Amino acid sequence: MEIELVEIRDFLAQRPPFDALPEEQLDQLPKSLEIRYLRRGSLFPPGDAVKGYIYIIRSGAIELLDEEDNLIEKLAEGGIYTTDCQLIDFSQVTHGIAVEDTLLYQLSCDVLKSLRMTEPAFDRHFSESIRDRLKQAVRTLQVSGETSPIAEMTVEVSDLIRKSPVSIDINSTIRQAAELMSEKNVSSVMIMDGTELAGIITDRDLRKRCIAAGVSSDRPVSQIMTTNLETIQESTMAIQALMTMTRLHVHHLPVKRGDSVVGMLTATDLARHHSTNSAFLASDIRKAATVEDLARVSERLPDLQFQLANSNASALHIGEAISSITDSLTARLIEMAESELGPPPVRYVWLCGGSQARREQTSHSDQDNAMLISDEMKPEHADYFEILAKRVSDGLNACGFVYCPGNAMATNPKWRQTLQIWRKYFNTWINKPEPMALMLSSIFFDLRPVYGEVEIFNELRSDILSKTRGHGIFTAFMAANALHHRPPLGFFRTFVLIHGGKHDDTFDIKHRGIVPITDIARVFALDQGLPQVNTTERLEAAAETTVLSRDMGENLVDALEFIASIRIYHQAEQIRKGLKPDNYMSPEELSDLERKHLKDAFRVIQEMQDAMENRYQGGRFV
Amino acid sequence: MLTRFLGLDSIRKRALAKAEPGILHDYLSTPLTAKTTQCEQLSIVSLDLETTGLDPNKDKILSFGLVEMEHMTIKLETARHQLITINEEIPEQSAVIHQITDDQAATGVSIHDALQELLQRMAGKVMLVHYSAIEQNFISNACQKLFGAPFVIPIIDTLVLAQRLFERRNHTIQPGDLRLFNLRPRYNLPNYKAHNALSDAVATAELFLAMASEMVPQPSQCQLKRFLTR
Numbered sequence: 068m069e070i071e072l073v074e075i076r077d078f079l080a081q082r083p084p085f086d087a088l089p090e091e092q093l094d095q096l097p098k099s100l101e102i103r104y105l106r107r108g109s110l111f112p113p114g115d116a117v118k119g120y121i122y123i124i125r126s127g128a129i130e131l132l133d134e135e136d137n138l139i140e141k142l143a144e145g146g147i148y149t150t151d152c153q154l155i156d157f158s159q160v161t162h163g164i165a166v167e168d169t170l171l172y173q174l175s176c177d178v179l180k181s182l183r184m185t186e187p188a189f190d191r192h193f194s195e196s197i198r199d200r201l202k203q204a205v206r207t208l209q210v211s212g213e214t215s216p217i218a219e220m221t222v223e224v225s226d227l228i229r230k231s232p233v234s235i236d237i238n239s240t241i242r243q244a245a246e247l248m249s250e251k252n253v254s255s256v257m258i259m260d261g262t263e264l265a266g267i268i269t270d271r272d273l274r275k276r277c278i279a280a281g282v283s284s285d286r287p288v289s290q291i292m293t294t295n296l297e298t299i300q301e302s303t304m305a306i307q308a309l310m311t312m313t314r315l316h317v318h319h320l321p322v323k324r325g326d327s328v329v330g331m332l333t334a335t336d337l338a339r340h341h342s343t344n345s346a347f348l349a350s351d352i353r354k355a356a357t358v359e360d361l362a363r364v365s366e367r368l369p370d371l372q373f374q375l376a377n378s379n380a381s382a383l384h385i386g387e388a389i390s391s392i393t394d395s396l397t398a399r400l401i402e403m404a405e406s407e408l409g410p411p412p413v414r415y416v417w418l419c420g421g422s423q424a425r426r427e428q429t430s431h432s433d434q435d436n437a438m439l440i441s442d443e444m445k446p447e448h449a450d451y452f453e454i455l456a457k458r459v460s461d462g463l464n465a466c467g468f469v470y471c472p473g474n475a476m477a478t479n480p481k482w483r484q485t486l487q488i489w490r491k492y493f494n495t496w497i498n499k500p501e502p503m504a505l506m507l508s509s510i511f512f513d514l515r516p517v518y519g520e521v522e523i524f525n526e527l528r529s530d531i532l533s534k535t536r537g538h539g540i541f542t543a544f545m546a547a548n549a550l551h552h553r554p555p556l557g558f559f560r561t562f563v564l565i566h567g568g569k570h571d572d573t574f575d576i577k578h579r580g581i582v583p584i585t586d587i588a589r590v591f592a593l594d595q596g597l598p599q600v601n602t603t604e605r606l607e608a609a610a611e612t613t614v615l616s617r618d619m620g621e622n623l624v625d626a627l628e629f630i631a632s633i634r635i636y637h638q639a640e641q642i643r644k645g646l647k648p649d650n651y652m653s654p655e656e657l658s659d660l661e662r663k664h665l666k667d668a669f670r671v672i673q674e675m676q677d678a679m680e681n682r683y684q685g686g687r688f689v
Numbered sequence: 690m691l692t693r694f695l696g697l698d699s700i701r702k703r704a705l706a707k708a709e710p711g712i713l714h715d716y717l718s719t720p721l722t723a724k725t726t727q728c729e730q731l732s733i734v735s736l737d738l739e740t741t742g743l744d745p746n747k748d749k750i751l752s753f754g755l756v757e758m759e760h761m762t763i764k765l766e767t768a769r770h771q772l773i774t775i776n777e778e779i780p781e782q783s784a785v786i787h788q789i790t791d792d793q794a795a796t797g798v799s800i801h802d803a804l805q806e807l808l809q810r811m812a813g814k815v816m817l818v819h820y821s822a823i824e825q826n827f828i829s830n831a832c833q834k835l836f837g838a839p840f841v842i843p844i845i846d847t848l849v850l851a852q853r854l855f856e857r858r859n860h861t862i863q864p865g866d867l868r869l870f871n872l873r874p875r876y877n878l879p880n881y882k883a884h885n886a887l888s889d890a891v892a893t894a895e896l897f898l899a900m901a902s903e904m905v906p907q908p909s910q911c912q913l914k915r916f917l918t919r
Contacts, residue, residue, distance in 0.1 A: 072765065072768060072887070072891075074881050074882065074888060075765070097765055097768075098765055098766050098768065099765070099766065100765045101762045101763060101764055101765060102762065102763035102765065102891075102894070102895060102898075103761070103762050103763075103898070104876075104895060104898035104899050104902055105902075106899075106902035106903065106906065109902075125879060126877055126878060126879045127877055167877055168876055168877040168899065169877070170877070170878055170879065170895060170899075173762075
């Protein structure tokens with residue numbers, strides 16, 4: 068190579084996809100280029116081009132537009148335009164315009180083709196679909212770095228449990244169960260009624276409910292077994308299982324895959340695996356006697372988030388870990404309140420909403436909660452629940468989960484009601500959707516029980532889902548609502564490029580990246596009557612129905628994971644610097660590759676929003 | 690304008706009559722590019738020389754760098770950089786500027802071979818330079834010495850074009866304003882760190898593209914005569 072073209076070589080070498088070329092190819096590359104200059108206002112690509120080229124912007128800026136002159140993309144230094152070589156990247160783009168005086172490098176499609184044939188890493192940049200690129204991006208996020216003890220808490224329950232569950236028929240005697248337990252050397256046994264899990268018996272049950280209580284060991288196991296079991300899914304994270312055990316004060320949790328029982332998780336299984344840090348957190352929550360104790364535990368939440376982020380836990384798992392700790396804190400606050408106020412006069416269940424309910428919380432978000440009380444409630448019970456709600460909400464606030472600015476909390480009498488009233492609320496929201504309901508939708512259409520009588524909530528939930536399922540008008544309103552938050556188009560130099568060609572210095576990664584996906588997933592879940600609340604689970608379940616293709620479902624899941632990870636890293640960096648974590652990101656924080664992947668993720672959202680606009684004709688109601 | 694062009698062509702013919710048979714004779718036999726040629730049809734060679742000093746009678750050419758343009762597009766595949774051997778030490782004050790050492794110069798070709806390549810490449814084309822006095826005079830002087838006749842070629846000089854643009858806008862020209870690397874930022878052209886014959890030839894070619902698009906925004910109205918400075 069002529070040494071003086073080093074400058075051009077170095078310019079290319081810094082940028083994808085050319086950074087994937089080996090040295091000797093890079094050295095040769097400048098010789099294959101041609102240089103053109105476009106004055107501001109000129110059409111792009113240059114109309115007189117004699118053959119197909121890809122264009123690389125050396126200096127200046129190009130706007131790419133669709134048929135109707137809508138801005139699709141804006142290229143700055145290093146930007147590449149590949150459409151003329153029959154590559155799919157900007158399929159909507161029909162023309163472009165130089166918006167600054169622009170120096171262009173052009174490389175003929177023939178040269179590009181031969182480079183792609185000899186250099187697989189280079190080729191991948193052009194041949195991979197958005198889908199493959201996102202998948203790869205998510206994978207890269209998770210394999211970099213070593214797994215630390217903290218990350219071990221992000222292993223799934225299925226990795227910890229014994230493979231074959233020990234179970235016995237419900238008609239067996241207590242002695243038979245005890246013999247089986249001795250033989251298999253286990254501390255618990257599952258009691259099966261046919262294929263259904265009816266209950267469990269533990270060593271402790273044998274001691275307390277059989278021997279100490281003087282019950283004959285010839286009696287059926289059903290007499291001493293524990294029923295009404297909390298179970299966990301095998302995909303649950305270890306840390307979440309630990310928090311569930313802490314909250315319920317149990318040492319055994321049956322594990323399910325879908326509806327079928329696959330094993331039993333014991334506290335010992337967990338003890339072998341959990342990291343000291345989260346174990347201390349769990350035991351400190353359990354031991355906490357006062358709100359102050361809990362507040363001190365809660366102060367460590369940002370640290371935990373930081374450590375999880377550093378140990379390459381996925382955003383999905385970090386959200387679950389933080390949410391389950393918040394669950395445990397909430398449950399402990401309720402226990403403390405109940406022990407002072409006495410047992411509740413009627414059955415009730417404490418519900419959380421929003422990101423905690425979706426198990427997508429980052430540390431110390433605002434609290435969103437509600438109380439669902441049995442219809443047996445009498446007017447004289449109101450005081451009890453009011454005081455309870457206030458204790459818990461104040462406690463959460465003291466723990467850093469500040470009061471909800473929209474007052475969507477159990478302390479608000481409106482959101483502390485009986486099943487009957489809650490049914491009416493949802494009935495109105497679903498049948499007469501109005502802006503207020505839509506505002507609340509991200510809180511109250513994502514509800515999850517945290518403490519109390521889950522059955523009451525299950526009743527409400529099946530009622531809600533039976534009403535929303537296939538409800539055209541309601542779904543259209545929800546779909547229109549899901550189009551409110553649009554992702555940015557991409558990045559342009561140090562700016563964020565938004566629709567209409569405007570620039571911003573920063574962007575709100577939560578509202579422009581994460582919220583659009585959670586909104587989309589909620590529309591699908593309600594339209595299809597799916598019980599899932601977690602966004603990833605909603606998308607996976609929706610992808611099994613006709614409403615969402617499997618490809619698009621996977622794309623959205625990957626897009627969410629990538630965007631959420633970028634947000635987690637952004638917040639981890641702020642935590643490290645002792646700042647309060649927020650959602651405002653500047654493009655300067657992002658590497659070229661991250662920008663590219665984020666742009667892919669935004670494009671997936673955009674595509675889905677466009678499809679949704681058509682499908683539900685959401686645009687009509689905006 | 691017409692008489693000036695005829696003037697250049699008659700200079701060529703006069704030189705052709707004087708030139709000894711061989712390289713320069715062949716070069717001068719090729720008709721010059723017509724000044725009414727559309728820009729799109731132009732073949733331009735952007736050239737830069739490094740020399741031991743500024744006096745063509747005393748100083749020597751140390752290297753040339755060039756790149757060709759067709760269809761108002763710079764073809765980097767034509768990029769050339771050539772060192773030239775001189776039979777004397779390189780003066781220190783010039784070595785500071787061009788950074789060519791005696792050892793490097795020793796690896797170069799003779800001035801004869803260098804001229805042969807330059808003349809073959811530039812036959813029938815337009816020469817693009819920034820500050821034409823150096824290139825024109827050094828090459829012409831060398832041709833006179835070696836082949837007995839001067840070098841004749843239509844020239845576009847981006848320094849002169851810049852001067853005209855400044856004057857047309859009534860801008861006072863400050864010292865240094867017309868230097869290649871001070872003009873480029875005005876056209877949003879990148880800053881090149883390296884300075885040598887080839888990178889300067891490329892930089893000049895880019896500057897010309899930018900100036901041409903400013904002076905004649907409509908490509909269909911773009912003709913050579915608009916830019917000729919000789």
